[in-house]
Amino acid sequence: MSSDTDLVSLLSQNDTFAGTPASTLATLASGAVERSFASGDEPIRQGVRCGSLFLVIEGEFGVFVKDTPEDAPLARLGRGRVFGEIGAVSGIVATATVRAFSDSRVLEIPGPALHRAMRQTPALAESVLRSLARYLGKS
Numbered sequence: 001m002s003s004d005t006d007l008v009s010l011l012s013q014n015d016t017f018a019g020t021p022a023s024t025l026a027t028l029a030s031g032a033v034e035r036s037f038a039s040g041d042e043p044i045r046q047g048v049r050c051g052s053l054f055l056v057i058e059g060e061f062g063v064f065v066k067d068t069p070e071d072a073p074l075a076r077l078g079r080g081r082v083f084g085e086i087g088a089v090s091g092i093v094a095t096a097t098v099r100a101f102s103d104s105r106v107l108e109i110p111g112p113a114l115h116r117a118m119r120q121t122p123a124l125a126e127s128v129l130r131s132l133a134r135y136l137g138k139s
Contacts, residue, residue, distance in 0.1 A: 002057055004029045007107055011055060013080050016131045020124045024117050032109045037100040043108075044084055044098040051111040053088040056081050059104020064097045076101070085132055088114050 002010075007029035011017045017025060034057065037043055044050050046065060061083065062073030074096065077083055083098050088111040118125035 002034060002105075002107075007032070007055075007057075010057065010080055010107075014055065014082055016082055016085070016127050017124065019127070020117075020121055024121045024124065028109055028113060028117050029107065031113045032107045035106055035108050037104045037106065039100055039102050039104075041100045042097055043100070043106065044087070044094045044096070046095065046097045047093050049091065049093050050084055050087040051091060053082055053084045053109045053111070053114055054098075055107040055109070056083075057105040057107055059106075060101040061098050061104065062101055064099060065095070073099075082131075085128060086136075087111070089128060089132060 004026060008022055008025045011025045011029065012020070012022070035043070037059070043054060043061075056077055056079055058079055061077045061081075063075040063077065063083065064070075064073055068074060077098070084094075086092065087094055088109070091111065114128075118128060
């Protein structure tokens with residue numbers, strides 16, 4: 001299990017959370033749950049509501065949409081990358097499936113905790129929205 005200090009450091013290295021006060025990141029880390037996934041597990045399935053944001057602590061994940069070849073994910077996500085922003089912010093069903101390529105660990109931040117942090121730190125809200133806009137611009 002990672003310490004809150006390690007998780008705050010990892011969060012602060014991600015573009016979405018860069019510039020967010022350490023106290024806000026510490027609150028997010030302390031309210032989050034560390035989860036493990038085996039290779040092949042799918043923490044997010046396209047068409048199913050999730051509502052959490054995930055930060056990769058270790059391992060690698062692939063992002064797939066319907067009809068994406070198994071050997072050609074749209075993206076590969078490793079340590080420090082996040083996924084699940086759309087569902088965590090909007091509450092809509094997942095627009096993609098995220099599958100573990102290896103045994104992996106993530107920090108799961110529930111949507112309500114992310115919403116509280118964004119209300120407390122408008123710069124974080126702006127950053128999350130920019131991240132969503134970049135992702136949606138690629139769709």
